[in-house]
Amino acid sequence: MTVEIPLYNIFGDNFVIALASLTKNARRSLDSVEFDDVSLKNALLTASQLSKERKITDKKGKQTELDFPKSGNDKESFNEALQCFNIPEGAQVSDILSKFAASIPQLPPCDEVTAPSMLRPEHYEYVRTPGFYRRIKASAKAQVSPVYVLVSLAGWVLTRLGRAPVGKGEYVGVYAFPIDVEKRFGMIPSLLKELGTKDVPGTEPSTALAIWLASKMLKSHAPIDQLMIYTVSEPVGKEPAAVTNGQLISVGRLLSNERFREIHEEAGAIAEKALSPNPWECDANNFSVKFSNLLFEVLSGSKREVELAYLANREYYAWKRSQSASEKCVSYYLKALHVANRILGL
Structure with a gap:
């Protein structure tokens, strides 16, 4: 049997399409995605298990399951969607998804609910939505089916890499x-397990993010050539969700480069420093950013390997000769030098 999930031309469609990428024989049309019922159930259970594993640590040091972010206004409509499947308010995401999976394919008929703001972030309410066939303005208060809400919830689990710092005490998802429906995205659970419960180190520059992600993909054996990365100010209190940035990250050339594969963990560690919004004592003159930018250009074929080696050699020997340089800093620049030399073939 098949289950047809309507699309509403809002941001939440991305979550539905992501879940479809984990299922067999999913087909997308202009207005819906058609799922094989057994594959849909299995994908929901995969998302349920992932939500258990990717815990967060609260201010008291206690680990808890990650909760779907909702503003105060979102809670009523979200609970209405749960009621359709006799799921109690306050249920954990893993329980919601497992109980929803148990209802497949005999889905009960229910009235539409107002889409939670995570499914229609402010950035998209009155503008054309990228990534969709139709180009119409979305409604400020889109009415969606409860099935759409819970399928989107599963997609939310499968697409949330984590939170990233953007300033002192400020984070974005x-x-x-x-x-689109892309079978290579089916490797995303392996990548998410590798990321675990840790935060994403940052989102800029995009070159460093690509290097960091490529390193994690190689470590988890989950190569995914292209991803649309969105950063979202997640809803809390009276504040609704809002998309703050979106970019296409392409890592195909990095993943296929044999020399990068040899040193990807060291390169990923440097990229992590470049992504952090907090200054680091050893990172003089934004070296990590410069190195990550140049490394990405070299691996993409637009710059010569010798330029990367020159930058790394110059900075390493400057730190090595400095009487005030700590051993930690010198070893960091030595790591960058090793990466550059390996890329150069030395």
Whole structure:
């Protein structure tokens, strides 16, 4: 049997399409995605298990399951969607998804509910939505089916890489979406398990983010060539969700480069420093950013390997000769030098 999930031309469609990428024989049309019922149930259970594993640590040091972010206004409509499937308010995401999976394919008829703001972030309410066939303005208060809400919830689990710092005490959620129903995205659970419960180190520059992600993909054996990365100010209190940035990340050339594969962990560690919004004592003159930018250009074929080696050699020997340089800093620049030399073939 098949289950047809309507699309509403809102941001939440990305979550539905992501879930479809984990299922067999899913087909997308202009207005819906058609799922095989057994594959849909299995994908929901995969998302349920992932939500258990990717815990967060609260201010008291206690680990809890990650909760779907909702503003005060979102809670009523979200609970209405749960009621359709006799799921109690306050249920954990893993329980919601497992109980929803148990209802497949005999889905009960229910009235539409107002889409939670995570499914229609402010950035998209009155503008044309990228990534969709139709180009119409979305409604400020889109009415969607409860089935759509819970399928989107599963897609939310599967696309949330984590949160990233953007300033002192400020964070955004980082989401990775397939371009369309894309079977290679089926490797995303392995990548998410590798990321675990840690934060994403940052989102800029995009070159460093690509290097960091490529390193994690190689470590988890989950190569995904292209991803749409969105950063979202997640809803809390009276504040609704809002998309703050979106970019296409392409890592195909990095993943296929044999020399990068040899040193990807060291390169990923440097990229992590470049992504952090907090200054680091050893990172003089934004070296990590410069190195990550140049490394990405070299691996993409637009710059010569010798330029990377020159930058790394110059900075390493400057730190090595400095009487005030700590051993930690010198070893960091030595790591960059090793990466550059390996890329150069030395």
